[in-house]
Amino acid sequence: MSDDFSAQIRKEREKREKLKANINQENQSNFVSLSAGVAFDKDIYDTADKFTDYVPELELEGENNNFSISNQTKKTKLTQDDVQKLISEAKQELADENIDPFKVDGAPSKVISERENEYQARRRNRILSPERIDAFKTPDSSQGKDKPLKKKRWDVVPEEDIKTVALNKASHMIADNLGLSLSSSDIESDATRVEIKPKKRNRWDQTPLLVVSEDDIAATPQHLSSSANFEETPKRTRSRWDETPVITHSDAMFTETPIGNLGMATPMISHSALASNDSAIYMDQDVGPRNRFMTDEELDQILPNEGYEILVEPTGYMPIRTPARKLMATPTPMVGVDGFAFQEEDRHQDYGVTKEIPGVGALPFFKQDDIQFFGKLLDGQDEESLESEEIKDRTIKKLLLKIKNGAPQLRKSAMRDITENARTYGAGALFNNILPLLMAPSLDDQERHLLVKVIDRVLYRLGDLVRPYTHKILVVIGPLLIDEDYYARVEGREIMSNLSKAAGLATMIAAMRPDIDHIDEYVRNTTARAFSVVASTLGIPALLPFLKAVCKSKKSWQARHTGIKIIQQIAILLGCAILPHLKHLVECISHGLEDEQQKVRTITALALAALAEGAAPYGIESFDLVLKPLWIGITMYRGKGLAAFLKAIGFIISLMDAEYANYYTREVMVILIREFQSPDEEMKKIVLKVVKQCAATNGVSSDYINDEILPEFFKHFWIRRMALDKRNYSQVVETTVELANKVGVGAIMSKIVNGLKDESEPFRKMVMETLEEIVSNLGSADIDSRLEEQLMDGVLYAFQEQQGEDQLILNGFGTIINSLGVRAKPYLQQITSALLWRLNNQNARTRQQAADLVVKVALVMKVCGEFELMANIGVTLYEYLGEEYPEVLGSILGGLKAIVNVIGMTDMNPPIKDLLPRLTPILKNRHEKVQENCIDLVGRIADRGAEYVSAREWMRICFELLELLKAHKKAIRRAAVNTFGYIAKAIGPQDVLATLLNNLKVQERQNRVCTTVAIAIVAESCAPYTVLPALMNEYRVPELNVQNGVLKSLSFLFEYIGDMGKDYINAVTPLLEDALIDRDLVHRQQAASTIKHMALGVVGAGCEVQILHLLNYLLPNILETSPHLIVAVLEAIEACRMVLGSGVILKYCLQGLFHPAKRIREVYWRIYNMMYVGNQDALVPFYFSVEDDEKNYYQRCELDYIL
């Protein structure tokens, strides 16, 4: 095949040699530079021929080549034959070795461009300056000159492109599949394949591939224009001047100019930062003498005169001008002037030392690519010698650099600066710096987030000044709307919405209108999404007239397609908020169902589906208009079009009332059943979904489903292949469950129950999951004895044969057997023996599953009265407590717990007094699962059967429990703390309390906190008077931790005992007094929180005197500034208010509300406000009376009335 191509290529080159025209200049003029000026969207309402500067065809090459730098060498121009290919492959391997060895394997790259898929990477093909500008500026005679030249340019089809296109064709199928999976959520993915029409515009920066004019066909390989290629996704070619030319050692060596000039601009990535003086630096720093291009004189010197010929550079040649790409480019293997030299070491590596940028300060990092944008700041020019514009530009750059690379503090101040001065800097200077940065290939998530934030802030400030930049911002922000990262999408939406608020509807429409029928599907896609955000921001009604016009556009189907897609996106974005406008929206797109373009019909159906989904369960009347075309459509179309129509019908049927739903279901079911056998995955999913939706409506009878749907359904979907794909699998399960809801358990179960004994594990799982859901929804009453036998047989088989790690089979087993209840009795013997056998299995996994199953069946065993079997299992589990795998041990403990729970402590076999001593050492196990299950079991025994074990054993367990308080998992700590309570109740609090109080002396905070909680729980379960004396005695220990621990225990204690607290207030008051006048802040904080809990417990219990007394101790603390303390104190005052009433607190407040010192007033007003918000009414009687003065009267004489 490749021989064939290279022949064509050779032919091609000959042709090209003949056609050396002065096209270069022409190309030059077509570039729109970003810095050249502001791009006003002036041509919006001008329908003059704005397509003149587009090359009127599409190219087919995969555009991912275009900018993927790392692949640079891979796609070198293959000029000759396979040998050349081998050479380049070798180079590719070399390049691969340069991959960063420190890069974490497998983890997604932080750099956005590296993990983008091919479709998302298309964003970089977009140009910041709207290309249509030129068309507007030169609508006159120059066009005439342009055209023939351009045509010639198309004639010169670069050989590389031909080759890649040919290769592309070979991998057509693969690429196609890829395309599908890329946007598989959207069955409209074929819309990515734009059909090529001969008379279509193209972009100047793309290399045309298809030849338009007939006379050129000879020059282009015939197969390129074959229909297969027309369906190819229009991907962007990497145009030949983006390529790094590799010098090959063939005779064609110098047909191409070696690595090109520097410092020239490419419109893709901003070159503005790399002005002339930067490029000088760049030359010095990064190119080095070895890679510097040679002058003609130098070449003359080193090359012999004979045998060489000086050729004119190729017609399409354009040097690389993106420095970023140059940096990464493979060094040309060309001998430099100096002859051989060791490769210069890169002295500019920073070795982790932060780099100082003049005027910016130290930065945590400065990436190689940053030079491109911020190189200007490094040139060391004196700012005073520059013009004001230049200074402004540099200031913005500095700020952006600080924001992008700076430490948080630096970043914040820079962000504030740029926001506050946004209007001074001006929209132009700002966006011309920010937007190219956002398009940089090396951008990572954090940087993007920061820059997007800058845009957001700046937008607010600039207001309508952003208008001229609307389109540029859209180009940059649009891709965020289809980012896979949710937060990026949200960010994008927010910017978009702020932009539309700032720029206004007219500007937004004006900016995006030209993109609506853009040739590139990617552009249209982002545009549609952007419009949907605009609609949600400015309201659907505002956009509706425009949408109507677009959806009915006669100019191009792309416009209609995009218009309808906008409505689809609006429905997705707004959900039920579309309801008020539903009728209009449907009217807007209804005609699209009969469009002559299949893609338009498809998207219309999808948009209708989205609208119906958003509107559910209302709004059926709005869809009346489209019912007929939809139903006609499903009889007419096949394939993707049909799938979309069916999807729409499915969603609309769910809105209908019973009668209509029944009728339409019957109509559509014929088609659905026909499509059951479709091999298309997408179609399968949609068919399943529609069947589910139809079955869910009221109007469909179970007889109908039984007779018409079920036989075909099971034939086509309950097959092993469906279980292999996760999405199909869940769809089948959902649909079957929905059908079962209509036809009952028996009908479905009898059909699939045999699948439990299928040889394919995924299929068994699919059956099990379905059965589990059906049984848990509908119960098992419908299952007859024969089916029951089959079911249990299958379930047991599936359980024994399971290989996987997941809980699915186990849960299914549990659900089914519990649902059967007493009917499960005949099978329990069998289950038990399987269980016991498997507990003895060599495989740890099997043992674990068996132990887990015990948990599931324990309850049923009790229901069936099989105590003997249970005791049997209990003993076996007990014997296996020596298990070494922690996961298995955890499960065994869980099983034991389940059995103990069911049997009860007295009947437990093995007896509790044997079981518990075996558990004590297990508490030492560090594995969380073991700890949790063990502590649960121990707690259970302590709660219910503490008397079976000696007090000494319980104390031993207490010491073990202290260790568990260190656990990371909260559930474990909580279980341990509760167990203290149970044990204390069983053996009396004294010993436990002593242990706990001792534990207050430990250093670790978490341990102490848990201990205080445990003390409080012990006090709660054994009555506070058993604990308080010892606890208060402990306060006398002159140690901060202990005293604080005591206070904290008191705080928890009063929280737990609630209104019992009133009996203990007098007892603890002296202690609290002491704590509240302690120097230590924490003492006072804990005392305050104790008072809070105490006061809240005794509201209305007649303890006002004591609380008032404590309040007097509390009040001086209100002037504290420590955050924890002041919060605790204010809360305590609030709690005191509950007891004492607002009047008392108001009186306390009065002394400070008008204090001369503001800081004192502040806190008093805060207390006043707390009170006011909490209970304003209660204040009215307590406001003191104020005398009138000469101007105002303050008396409230109504309150003085006495009858």
Added chain:
Amino acid sequence: MDKFGMNNQTDHNFSKYVGTGNPDTTKHEWMNNQLRDTYAYLIANDSLTTYIALAEGESISRVRFNCLEKMIFPCGPSPDKNPEE
């Protein structure tokens, strides 16, 4: 800076309620609120309205009306304001 600790936004929340104060609240503002609160309280409680009506010898509706009227400028014009304005 963060004088009242982590819950500093409570100040902000309080300021949403009419009638709460801050360190710069003047006597006049505070009394205004107090009087309004009082009248609102009188109107809202039927028994109090009846009691006042009895004491004043007015009808209940008149008492309500009077209270409402008084809530407009409960204690006269602000002392800071120039009489000319």
